[in-house]
Amino acid sequence: MELRQLAHFLAVVDAGSLTVAASRAGLTQQALSKSLSRLEAELGGKLFERSARGMAPSRLGEAIAEHARQVVADAGRLRHAASAELGLQRGRLVVGLSPIAAASRLGNRVIRFAEHYPRVRIDVESGIDKDFVAALHRGEIDVAISSQTAEQSDSVLLEQLAVEKWGVAGCKDNPLLSRAANIGDLAKARWILGRNTALLDDQVGETFASAGLAPPQPGIMTTSVLFTLHALGCSPYVAILPQSLCEDMPGLQWRDLGGGAWTTPIYLMRRKRSLIDDLMRALLRELGSNA
Template sequence: MELRQLEHVLAVVEAGSLTGAASRVGLTQQALSKSLSRLEDSIGGKLFERETRGMALTRLGETVVEHARDVVASAGRLKSAATAELGFERGKMVIGLSPIAATTEIGRSVVRFAEAHPNLRIDVEAGIDREFVAALHRGQIDMALSTQTVDHQDSVLVQQLASEPWGIAGCAGHRQLSKAKSLTDLRGAQWVLGRNTDHLDEAIADAFATLGEPRPQPGMMTTSVLFALTALTHSETLAILPRSLCDNLSTLMWKDLCDGAWASPIFLMRRKRAHLGLGARKLIEALQAENI
């Protein structure tokens, strides 16, 4: 049994298919299939059953995966710990940072920490919380700073660091928004909406419903923050965005028209029982001191 074989099993579970898993681990589908077969021979039973929608774990496979996550994560932490022990200032730290966290004071805290420790390499990985939880389990990141859309997991420690307000954004001098004192004043507006407000959907719907207004309907939908900002700057469309994303852009205006009811808590997430290097520990201390 080899570590890479366990990594291959986890890749199949996360991708749901041999094709997707092979792409993730950089192997051909045939090579990945052989690796899984060798692991099954070593263990003495089948780990997967082929189904029309992909690969499904057997009961034995579920047991193996449960332990494989611990083994792979431990190996990742061992490598990180060994690197850290070679010297904090020559170490490396990997952080998961969500788009919202990146634009807030949290993101700026990471930048200040990096400036204060120029010899410490800090890799910042973009993503969302469900991706970060998987990366924490695999030992690929030391911590994540993110809003949260998935349930807390027993294996992950979660601590709130900050809260980011959301509001209505439009171009500077927007004819409707500049005069608006209530959400009712935005009636008939055109909207560009993203798919990153899931955690606020109920609060947004309630705010409009309380005033007898329908929830905004998209003229455009996007997953690109850059496109949303471009659309706002060059048109009369409106969007629901976090304040920090708009604060330093002279081309935009931002208003809270819901009395602070729309807010995203931003969390520090790390794996329980994980060994944190000196750099990671110092960053956590800095984040807690600056943002709590």
């Protein structure tokens, strides 16, 4: 049994599709299928049930999946430790940061940690919590900081580190936003809406309903934070954005028109039973974790 076979098996479990898993792993479907077949032959049973909708783990696949995740994650940590011991690198941590976390004081703490440990290599990966859960399972990241939009995974620990306040952002010279005393004053606004703010839907909907308005409808829908910031700076559009993302942007104004009700918690995410060495412990302290 080879470690890469376990990694290939987990790639298909996470993707639910041989085609998608092969693309993510950088393999041909034929090569990935052969790897799975060898693992099945060694274990003595089928790992997946195949259907028109994709591939789902069999009973055997479900039974070994968590063990495989632990082996793959531990192997990643082992490689990092060996590299450091051999002098190939003084230490390395891979941190996942969502766009909100990256722009917040938590992102600044990661920078401060890097300044305190200049001989440590810090790899920062972008994404959202769904990406980070899969990456934690595969041992590709050590820890992540993100809001929580997906269902909680039994294999991932969550610890709340902060609460992010959201409001309405627009160009500094946007007259409609400048004069707005409440959300009702934005009835004629044109909106840029993101797809990654599901946690705020109920809170935003209640605020608009209280003002006798329907929820905002998108003139532009995007998942790109950079595009949103650029568009706000050069157009009359407005958007619902976190305060920490906008407070240092000189060309933008940010208004709390939700009455303080638009908030999302920011979590530290790490894998259960993962090894916490001295370097990881130092990072957790810097982030304000109680771990």
